[in-house]
Amino acid sequence: MRPCLFAVLACWLATAPLVARAAGNDQPSPEHKRAAQKTFEAADGLYEAGRYAEAATVFRASHEFVASPNSRLMLARSLREAGQLAEAYREFVGTVADVDASRGRYAETGLAARAEGDALKPRLAFITVPSEQVRSVQVGSTVFTNQQLQSPIPVDPGKLTVTLTRPDNSVVTRELTLATGATEALTLEASLPEASATVAPESPPVRSEPAREPVRSNPLRTWAYVAGGAGVAGFAGFGLFGLMNRSTHSSLETDCASAVCPAGSSANVDRGRTYQTLANVGLVVGVVGAATGVTLFVLSRPKAEPAVAAIISPGYVSVRGSF
Numbered sequence: 001m002r003p004c005l006f007a008v009l010a011c012w013l014a015t016a017p018l019v020a021r022a023a024g025n026d027q028p029s030p031e032h033k034r035a036a037q038k039t040f041e042a043a044d045g046l047y048e049a050g051r052y053a054e055a056a057t058v059f060r061a062s063h064e065f066v067a068s069p070n071s072r073l074m075l076a077r078s079l080r081e082a083g084q085l086a087e088a089y090r091e092f093v094g095t096v097a098d099v100d101a102s103r104g105r106y107a108e109t110g111l112a113a114r115a116e117g118d119a120l121k122p123r124l125a126f127i128t129v130p131s132e133q134v135r136s137v138q139v140g141s142t143v144f145t146n147q148q149l150q151s152p153i154p155v156d157p158g159k160l161t162v163t164l165t166r167p168d169n170s171v172v173t174r175e176l177t178l179a180t181g182a183t184e185a186l187t188l189e190a191s192l193p194e195a196s197a198t199v200a201p202e203s204p205p206v207r208s209e210p211a212r213e214p215v216r217s218n219p220l221r222t223w224a225y226v227a228g229g230a231g232v233a234g235f236a237g238f239g240l241f242g243l244m245n246r247s248t249h250s251s252l253e254t255d256c257a258s259a260v261c262p263a264g265s266s267a268n269v270d271r272g273r274t275y276q277t278l279a280n281v282g283l284v285v286g287v288v289g290a291a292t293g294v295t296l297f298v299l300s301r302p303k304a305e306p307a308v309a310a311i312i313s314p315g316y317v318s319v320r321g322s323f
Contacts, residue, residue, distance in 0.1 A: 028066045031277050036065035038274060040074075047074065052082040069098045069106045073113050080116075085123055086154045087142070092117030125178035126152035127162065128185045138163040152183060162186065234285025241279035 028036070043058035056078035063071040076091035092113045099110030129137050131149035138144070139155055139162050157180040164172045164186065178184055 032065045034274060035278065036062045036068070036071070039065060040071055043071075043074065043078075047078055047081075050081075052078045056082055056084075067098070069095050069102065069109045069113070072098060073109050076113065077116070080120060084156075085120060086156045089117055089120050089124055089154045092120065121154075122181055123157075124154045125157045125180060126154055126183045127176070127178075128152045128183065129164065130187070133166065134164050135167050135169070136165045138165070157182070230285060232290075234282045234287075235290075237282030237285065238279050239282075241276075241282060 039058055039062040043055045043062055046052075046055035046058060056075055059071050059075040059078055062068075063075060072091055072095045076088045076095060079085075079088035079091060095113035096110055096117065099106045099113065127139070129149050131146050134146065134149070136143055136145055137149060137153065139153060140160060144153055155178065157178050159175070159177050162174045162176060164174070166172075174186060176184060
């Protein structure tokens with residue numbers, strides 16, 4: 001049961017801050033700061049327990065609440081201990097950049113990130129790409145934009161698939177096997193087998209067929225699924241933290257039955273308030289995510305399909321369609 005609850009919590013923590021930031025809240029509120037601190041403490045406990053993959057997820061959530069170089073440094077360390085070396089190196093480099101942008105703050109964090117990143121670098125391989133000729137590069141499941149290609153891309157040694165996307169959306173896919181410490185320079189020349197110079201006389205003629213227009217994916221449909229997933233995670237977070245808040249409230253009612261609360265109960269009060277705040281945020285994320293997902297899904301449908309619209313008002317959500 002505990003791994004299941006952690007998966008829901010981690011998913012919600014990873015999505016709720018993004019939605020809050022998307023609303024234009026650039027400066028962290030006191031609630032965000034408290035949530036970041038509590039999330040950081042939870043992640044630190046996971047790190048000390050050797051649960052590095054889980055710690056990385058929760059440290060990332062803390063960094064989303066408040067973009068602190070300290071949480072990003074711990075995220076890099078967790079990824080390194082979990083064996084995700086290339087991603088860990090990118091976070092070490094990102095931590096150094098954040099410290100440099102802080103104008104003298106977090107000096108010790110910057111020194112630690114630089115030293116640990118330099119120590120990790122010999123264990124990686126790197127690829128270079130002509131950034132002026134591509135729109136994006138995908139290595140495994142990670143996508144790098146044109147602006148991220150000014151420096152070599154760190155990758156884990158071994159076999160990997162690299163997909164280069166040109167400005168005209170055509171792609172070139174490469175299968176590579178890189179040794180530790182190697183650097184591979186990629187080009188955009190497609191790796192196609194050479195055509196045979198002769199044709200057997202008994203070969204039947206090849207019938208040409210008219211070219212078919214490629215089926216293009218609709219980006220709105222993709223974002224509809226993303227928003228819908230965020231909505232589901234938000235409702236899950238609302239339910240989870242609501243239950244935790246109710247449990248804390250029941251505990252306080254039991255301890256304070258005689259109208260006198262024992263010493264140390266203030267911590268339970270603060271914990272209950274935090275759970276209530278997170279539950280409220282989860283409810284907002286769930287409603288906004290679900291409504292946004294429905295709306296984007298409708299907009300992504302072909303014009304010939306029935307038109308459907310989402311109607312949202314305080315306390316009321318509906319979907320209306322016409323044919």
